[in-house]
Amino acid sequence: MxxxxxxxxxxxxxxxxxxxxxxxxxxxxxxxxxxxxxxxxxxxxxxxxxxxxxxxxxxxxxxxxxxxxxxxxxxxxxxxxxxxxxxxxxxxxxxxxxxxxxxxxxxxxxxxxxxxASEFDIDFSDLPSVTQYAIQAGDAEVNSTIADLQQRFHTHAHGEEVGEGDTIYGELNQVNVAEGETGFSAKTALPMNKMAEESKGQFVGKKKGDAVTFVLEQAFPDEKARANATGVKAEEAADLTGEFTFSIDDITRHEPAELNQEFFDKVLGVGAVEDEEQFRAKVVEVIQSNYARESAQLLRLDIEKTLLENTPILLPDEFLKNWLLEVNEGKFTPEQVDEQYDDFAKSVKLQLIKNKIADKADIKVEFEEVLNVTRAMVRDQFGFANTDDEEMNKTIDRIARNYLMDEKNNGQNYTSTFNQVYDDKIIEYAKTQLTTVSQDVTVDEFKALVENR
Structure with a gap:
């Protein structure tokens, strides 16, 4: 040969x-x-x-x-x-x-x-620093989060007059029923937040014992909302039209939860905090923890951007464009390939750079690492907390292995998880080699950074 x-x-x-x-x-x-x-x-x-x-x-x-x-x-x-x-x-x-x-x-x-691809090398000492953003939760963010939690853990109260967000209970009766027919009648609840804006004025300000005459399909033009308001099946709601009267028996509304121990326990767990000051401090921790994940993702993108922009690589552009047309078997026109080629070329270069890093740093992925990531995914998906229960761990392990070895998708589950672990290890290694500068930013400043990316 x-x-x-x-x-x-x-x-x-x-x-x-x-x-x-x-x-x-x-x-x-x-x-x-x-x-x-x-x-x-x-x-x-x-x-x-x-x-x-x-x-x-x-x-x-x-x-x-x-x-x-x-x-x-x-x-x-x-x-x-x-x-x-x-x-x-x-x-x-x-x-x-x-x-x-x-x-x-x-x-x-x-x-x-x-x-x-042309020959290239990576010298981390020659690369510029990357910024890791530490997001600080200000009073506005904390107050907004607490207000959302108060709404989520709301209490029920009875009102004297109907307000825009209330639910009103009473009896609904059809008007102008043809002789010999029985009109629709039901004890039901009308949610004001599902009612059309132009019809709310007929109800707002009414009190218990008042009766309102209104056109049902105007108040609830959406048939699903009409079905919920009348208690009938969706396919039957379309036939309920015309004037109806509603006699108000009760008015209920959601009241934001009070900042008390009961509320603190519901949100964070019994005894986690003892007063509002401690509660606010915990909320700050939660907000910053949530944004830490987003900050880590932005750092990852910035590391990839730094590697791409500072590692010159030439590609066989015409060869790749022709290859893309061939392997996609007529799915794309030459014009579409040209339009999307720059993004494709960046992804090729980035993968070449990551492979070079992995080769120089001797980064490898073992099956057990892939399995551990899959076990964690199973725990998150099914809400299994970390446990010493042997039977539970065996169940998690079995589900994870079955997922990775699923023959129906030709091993794609294993391949995608392997690639995820491989990519994560390369990025973590790059973090140790690059100079990382920490910078405190507000939530709004961080959002602006993300939008600009």
Whole structure:
């Protein structure tokens, strides 16, 4: 076998492979012999079909299959052994392959076009610093969060007059019913926040014992809301139209929870805090913890941006555009590929950079690491807290393994989780090598930073 790499430029090359009978004949002969043992042909005992007949029947297809298999392995092995920065897939010279005379040739020549990334290196000491933002929760953010919690843990109160956000209870009766028919009647509740704005004025300010006449489909034009207000099925609500009267029996509303021990215990757990000052301090911690995750994500993006902007890499642009058109089989036009190419090229460069970092830092991912991440995902998804319960842990482990080994999606669950762990380890390593500057920002300042990214 003869293999030659011919580089036309830093980013384009041809890989030429020549095969002689010494390369493929031993394996082809072995497979023909195996076929001869298994093939069944009328007039011959099993395993006694003449080799010449087996060759005539199956020789060509076995030869083609064996050479294709050998080429695939050879190209992949050559790229690995020579550490070529190949992007996209090697593209075979199809005209050359189609011209082969499989019946008479014994030597075979093949050629592959390769797209290469230019050589590059990463020196973390030459890279600029990145900023890690520490988000400080101010009074406005704390007050807003507490107000939301007070609404979430609201109490119920009875009102004297109907307000815009109230729920009113009473009896709903249909008006102008045809003679001999029974009009609709039901004890029900009308939620004011689901009522059309133009109809609310008929109810706001009314008191217990008052009756309101209104057009039902105007008050509740949405049939789902009308069904909820009347208590009928959605398909039946469409037929409920016209004037109705509603006699008000009761008025209820949500009152924000008071800042007391009962509220503190509901939000944070019994005995977690003892007064409002401690409660506000805990709220600050929760807010900053939530934003810490967003800050970590922004830091990750900034690290990737720094690596991309400071690592010059040339790509075989025309080769990649043609490859994208080919592998997507007509899903995109050349114009669409051109439009999206810059983003694609950035993703290719970033992956090359991460692979280089992983290679230099000897970063590897073990199966147990992938399994641990999946176990944590299962715990979060099903609400399983960390526990010493052996049976529970066995259940979590079984679910995690089944998820990773799911054959229905051809191992994609394992691959995606592996890539996630691999990517996380590279970013964590990069954090240790880059200079990181901490900066305090307010919530609004951080939001502005995110928007500008």
């Amino acid at each position: 003869d293999i030659t790499l011919e580089k036309a430029s830093d980013t384009n090359a041809s890989l030429k492979i020549t095969l002689t009978p010494a390369d493929y004949k031993p394996e082809v002969d072995k497979k023909l012999k195996d076929y001869g043992k298994k093939v069944q042909l009328k007039g011959f005992r099993p395993g006694h079909v003449p080799a010449s007949l087996v060759q005539k029947m199956y020789g060509k297809s076995i030869l083609v299959d064996e050479i294709n298999s050998m080429l695939s392995k050879t190209v992949s092995q050559y790229i690995r052994d020579n550490k070529l920065q190949v992007v996209g897939d090697p593209i075979p010279d199809r005209e050359q392959a189609e011209a082969i005379d499989w019946d008479n040739q014994t030597d075979f020549a093949f050629s592959y076009t390769l797209g290469l």
